[in-house]
Amino acid sequence: MSDTKTRVFERVPSPFCGIASDDLRISVDGQTVKVLDHGDPVTIAGFESPLTDRAPRLHGQEVSLETAISHIANRLKDSRLPVFSGFGSDVSEARAALSLIDRSRGIFDQMRAEAGLRNLLVLSDSGWMATTLAELKNRVDLLIIFGSDIEGPFPRFFERFIWNQETLFGADTSKREIVYLGTAPSGSQSTAPDGRKPQVIPCEMADLPLVAAAFSALAQGLKIKADTVGGIPTATLEGLVQRLKDSSYGVITWAAGQLDFPHAELTVQQMCKAIVAINQVTRCAALPLGGQDGDRTASQVASWISGFPTRVGYLQGFPEYDPYHYGAERLLLQGEADLLIWVSTLSTNPPPETTVPTVVVGRSGMVFSKEPEVFIPVGVPGIDFSGHMYRCDNVVALPLYQLRDGGLPKASDVLKAIEEAMGPTSS
Amino acid sequence: MLMKLTGGKVYDPAHGVDGEVRDLYIRDGRIIAHPHGEAVSVDQEFDCRGKVIMSGAIDMHTHIGGGKVTIARNLLPEDHRNDPVARSGLKRAGAGHSASSTLTTGYRYAEMGYTAGFEPAVLPINARQAHMEMADVPLLDVGGYVMLGSDDFFLRLLSSGVDQEVINDYVAWTVHSSQCIGIKVVNPGGISAFKFNQRSLDLDEQHQYYGVTPRGILQSLTRAVHELGIPHPLHVHGCNLGVPGNIETTLNTISGVEGLPMHLTHIQFHSYGTEGDRKFSSGAAKIAEALNKNPNITVDVGQILFGQTVTASGDSMRQYANHGHAHPNKWVCMDIECDAGCGVVPFKYRDQNFVNALQWCIGLEIFLLAEDPWRIFLTTDHPNGAPFTTYPHLIRLLMDKTFRNDRLATISPDAAALSTLGSIDREYSLYEIAIMTRAGAARLLGLHDRGHLGAGAAADITVYTEQDDKEAMFTRPDYVFKDGELIVRKGEVVKIVWGNVHTVRPEFDRAGIESRLKPYFDRYHTMAMDNFVIRDWEIEDDGRSKILVHPCRGQA
Numbered sequence: 001m002s003d004t005k006t007r008v009f010e011r012v013p014s015p016f017c018g019i020a021s022d023d024l025r026i027s028v029d030g031q032t033v034k035v036l037d038h039g040d041p042v043t044i045a046g047f048e049s050p051l052t053d054r055a056p057r058l059h060g061q062e063v064s065l066e067t068a069i070s071h072i073a074n075r076l077k078d079s080r081l082p083v084f085s086g087f088g089s090d091v092s093e094a095r096a097a098l099s100l101i102d103r104s105r106g107i108f109d110q111m112r113a114e115a116g117l118r119n120l121l122v123l124s125d126s127g128w129m130a131t132t133l134a135e136l137k138n139r140v141d142l143l144i145i146f147g148s149d150i151e152g153p154f155p156r157f158f159e160r161f162i163w164n165q166e167t168l169f170g171a172d173t174s175k176r177e178i179v180y181l182g183t184a185p186s187g188s189q190s191t192a193p194d195g196r197k198p199q200v201i202p203c204e205m206a207d208l209p210l211v212a213a214a215f216s217a218l219a220q221g222l223k224i225k226a227d228t229v230g231g232i233p234t235a236t237l238e239g240l241v242q243r244l245k246d247s248s249y250g251v252i253t254w255a256a257g258q259l260d261f262p263h264a265e266l267t268v269q270q271m272c273k274a275i276v277a278i279n280q281v282t283r284c285a286a287l288p289l290g291g292q293d294g295d296r297t298a299s300q301v302a303s304w305i306s307g308f309p310t311r312v313g314y315l316q317g318f319p320e321y322d323p324y325h326y327g328a329e330r331l332l333l334q335g336e337a338d339l340l341i342w343v344s345t346l347s348t349n350p351p352p353e354t355t356v357p358t359v360v361v362g363r364s365g366m367v368f369s370k371e372p373e374v375f376i377p378v379g380v381p382g383i384d385f386s387g388h389m390y391r392c393d394n395v396v397a398l399p400l401y402q403l404r405d406g407g408l409p410k411a412s413d414v415l416k417a418i419e420e421a422m423g424p425t426s427s
Numbered sequence: 428m429l430m431k432l433t434g435g436k437v438y439d440p441a442h443g444v445d446g447e448v449r450d451l452y453i454r455d456g457r458i459i460a461h462p463h464g465e466a467v468s469v470d471q472e473f474d475c476r477g478k479v480i481m482s483g484a485i486d487m488h489t490h491i492g493g494g495k496v497t498i499a500r501n502l503l504p505e506d507h508r509n510d511p512v513a514r515s516g517l518k519r520a521g522a523g524h525s526a527s528s529t530l531t532t533g534y535r536y537a538e539m540g541y542t543a544g545f546e547p548a549v550l551p552i553n554a555r556q557a558h559m560e561m562a563d564v565p566l567l568d569v570g571g572y573v574m575l576g577s578d579d580f581f582l583r584l585l586s587s588g589v590d591q592e593v594i595n596d597y598v599a600w601t602v603h604s605s606q607c608i609g610i611k612v613v614n615p616g617g618i619s620a621f622k623f624n625q626r627s628l629d630l631d632e633q634h635q636y637y638g639v640t641p642r643g644i645l646q647s648l649t650r651a652v653h654e655l656g657i658p659h660p661l662h663v664h665g666c667n668l669g670v671p672g673n674i675e676t677t678l679n680t681i682s683g684v685e686g687l688p689m690h691l692t693h694i695q696f697h698s699y700g701t702e703g704d705r706k707f708s709s710g711a712a713k714i715a716e717a718l719n720k721n722p723n724i725t726v727d728v729g730q731i732l733f734g735q736t737v738t739a740s741g742d743s744m745r746q747y748a749n750h751g752h753a754h755p756n757k758w759v760c761m762d763i764e765c766d767a768g769c770g771v772v773p774f775k776y777r778d779q780n781f782v783n784a785l786q787w788c789i790g791l792e793i794f795l796l797a798e799d800p801w802r803i804f805l806t807t808d809h810p811n812g813a814p815f816t817t818y819p820h821l822i823r824l825l826m827d828k829t830f831r832n833d834r835l836a837t838i839s840p841d842a843a844a845l846s847t848l849g850s851i852d853r854e855y856s857l858y859e860i861a862i863m864t865r866a867g868a869a870r871l872l873g874l875h876d877r878g879h880l881g882a883g884a885a886a887d888i889t890v891y892t893e894q895d896d897k898e899a900m901f902t903r904p905d906y907v908f909k910d911g912e913l914i915v916r917k918g919e920v921v922k923i924v925w926g927n928v929h930t931v932r933p934e935f936d937r938a939g940i941e942s943r944l945k946p947y948f949d950r951y952h953t954m955a956m957d958n959f960v961i962r963d964w965e966i967e968d969d970g971r972s973k974i975l976v977h978p979c980r981g982q983a
Binding site for chain 1: 492521523
C-alpha cells in the first residue's frame, strides 16, 4: 500500500469520545491517520492507533478468513452458552451481532455495562428528567458535577459546552457556576475564563450515597437534624439546593463509571429524585455522561432489537434481561459460559483473560496477553468504513465516514458470514 | 412472473369499487391491468373466491421508531418480560406488548395485513435514530413526519419576522435533511416554553422568550407546508392535550388556520369539555360538527382501549403535567438539543375509571359522527391510546353495533350515562374501513401507488376471509402481499422482505437557507450542519431499505 498523497478531512466525527466531537481535522497518508486539529488524548489515541495485524489467526497460525469464519461457526454450533461481549462498535456491528446471538442462543453484554447499568436501573425503576448537550451548552446556569471527574474521560467537555463563546439566549457563559459535589476536578478546565475556580464540596467516595440521600431529602423539602452529612455541613447542602431552585436551568451530571461502589444506582436515583423535586419550581435536568467505547450505541441497538439495553440472553429462544446473571465477567469466572466472542472494532481493548475458548473480531492493533483461539482483525468504523454511533445523551447519533482503505474486513460482514456458515436453525 | 388472485370480493375505494368480484393480476411487484387478449400464462394463482381483498393497510400515525420508543423500552423492561416472543420459523425473537421490539413490530403489523406505518414524531436531531430503528422493522413500508415548531431556529425566524419564503425554505430543508414525508407540530411552541419554565401555553398565549403564540406558529407552518406543495397537510398535535375543556382550543385551532389544509392528530385527546359534576365531558359532537363543516380539516382519532400501555410523546410540557397518572409510577421527560423534547409516561386505561371510560366513548363517538371517512383515520396513536395490535378489536367496535353496546354496558356506568354512544346506530361498512385504513391514508400522504388496487399500484394486498366477527377477520388475513411477494399466509410470516422509506423533496433555495443554518450550527449546536443532514447512503447502504420520493404539488 503506497499511497503518497496525503488527504485531509474536515469536520470528522469522533466515534471514540462519548461527546462525539465532530469538528476534527484529520489527515490520512496511506494507512497513517493523524489528527491535525481539535484532537485530545482520547480522540488522538482512537484515530492514530496503527494497523498491525492483517491476517486472521487460528491457534496463533495465520489462516484464511473463510477458515476462521467456518471455525467460529462450528464453535458456536457446539457451544452450550456463548457469551458475546466487548461491543466497542457501531450500529451495524451491534445489529449483526444481535442477529448472530439470537441464532446461537447466546448472551449479549457490552463491556461497560456495569457502569451503564448504574443509570439504566434508575431509568427502569423510577425514570428521570434529562437533558442533552446542546441544551447544556445554551441553557445551563448552574452545573453540579456529582462524584466524578469530567475532564479526564471527556477532555473537551468544558471547552465545547460550558465556556462556549455565546448562547442562543445571550447568556454570559463566563458567569456559569460550577460545583463539584464529592470529588475535586483533576485539572483546571472547569476554571472560568476569568480565573474563577469551581466550588468544590468534597467528601469520601464511600459517603456519596449518604450525601446524595441527604441532598435528595432536602430538595424534597424534608429537614435533616444532623449538622453534617459525610463531612459536609448540612447547611452547605441546603445552600446548594436553594441555588438550584434559584437557577433557571440547573444541570446535574455524573460519569457512572466513576461511581464504582456497590449499588451505585441507588445513589444515582437519589440525585434523579432531587432533580424531579426541583422541577416543581424551576427547570433542572440530569445529564448522565458516558458513551465511550460504544456503550450507548450498543445499548440503544440492543434495546430496539431485543427490547432490553444490555445483558440480554437468548437462551430460551427469546430475549431475557438479567443485569446480574448475564454479566460476561461473572459467566466466565464461574464457568457458565463455554465460549467468549469478543467484538470490538473501536477500541483495542482485548478480551478479559479467561480459560474459556475465546474468539476475537477486533480492531487491528489489539494486543493480547494470551493469544485467543481465533482472531479476525477488522477495520474501524469512522476510519475504514462508514457507520453510525451514539453519543452520551442517547439522542444524537452521528454519521461516521470512511477516511482510508485499510484493506481489512468489516466486522458486520464477518458476523453475518458466521451466521450464514451456521446454516438454518435446527428445529 | 405473473400472479393471479382469482374471484375475490374487491374493496378499492380509490376507484369506487365496493365489493365487486374481480380478478387481480400482479407482475414485477405491481398490479397490472387485466391482460385481455394476450396469451395469458399465469405462473401462480391464488383462489380468493369467498374472500375479501383490499390493498395493504396503512397506519398513518404510529410510534414505531425513534428515541422516545426506545426510552419507553428501557423504562419498561416488564413490558418485554411479560410478553416474550420466541424465535420461530423465519421470525427472529423479540418482546414487548406496548413498545415492542422492532422486529416483532414488523411481524405483528404484517400478520394483521398492514404494509405501511408512519412514525409521526421524528425529531430533526433524532431522525437518524428513527430511520435506523425503522430499518429494523421488517415487512413494512415506513416514513416519518418531522417535528418543527419548538425548535429554536424556527422560533428565532418567526419572532424576527422573516418573510414566509425563509420559513418555507427551512421547512423544506428540514424535510429533506431528515428524509421525511411530512411536517408535524407538537404543542406548538410549548415544548420550548417548558424549557423556560412555562407550564402551559394556550393558543393565544405568548412564549415568554420569543413572544410568539401557538396560533402564529400554526399559521406559519400550515402555510409553509401548503406553499411547498407537500401533499400531507401540517400534522398537528395541538395545545392542551388531555386538558378538560380543551375542546375550545381545538375549535379555535381549526378556525385559526383560515381554510388551509391541516391534519389534527389523536383528536380524541383534544375533544374534552368541562360539563357535569366531574367537570369532564365529551366534546365529540362539536368536534365532529366542525370536522364535517371544514373540508380543509382531516383527523385521526387516537382511540383509547382498556389495558396497560405507555404514552410516548414529543410533548414534554403536557407529559410532565400528566406524570402523576403514571402507572407504574415511573416516567421520563427530556429537553432535547434546542430542537424538541419528549415525555414517556406509562399508563393503564381502566374501564371502570370514569375519565378513561369517557375517553373510550369520546373516541368512538367521533368515529361514528364524522360523516366523511376520507377525512378520518383509524389510529390508537400507538402505543399512546393502545397498542396497534388492538386494531381488529377497534374495527369490530365500529362495524358491529351490538358488540359495541355490549361493551358499553360493561364500562363505568357514570361515563356511559354521559355518552351518546349507545344512541348511535351507525356501523362502518367494509368499504368505509378500506377508505380509513387504506385509500384515504394514501391520498392524505400523497402515496400515489399505494392504498389502491388499480393498474400500476404497488402490489401491497391483503386477502381476508369474510366473517361476521370482524375482529377475527381483521386479526388473521389469509394472504398478505408486499410489493408482489407473498409475505403472510394464514396469519403466518412466510417470507421476510424489507420495506421502502417514503419521502418527499419539495423544491427550495438550499444555498439561501444554508447560509443561515451553517453559522447557526457552528455557533449554537453541538454538531456541524453537514453531519446533521441524513444522506441517502445512510438509509440504503445496508441493501435493505429503499428510499421512494413522492412528488409534491407542481413537481413532475
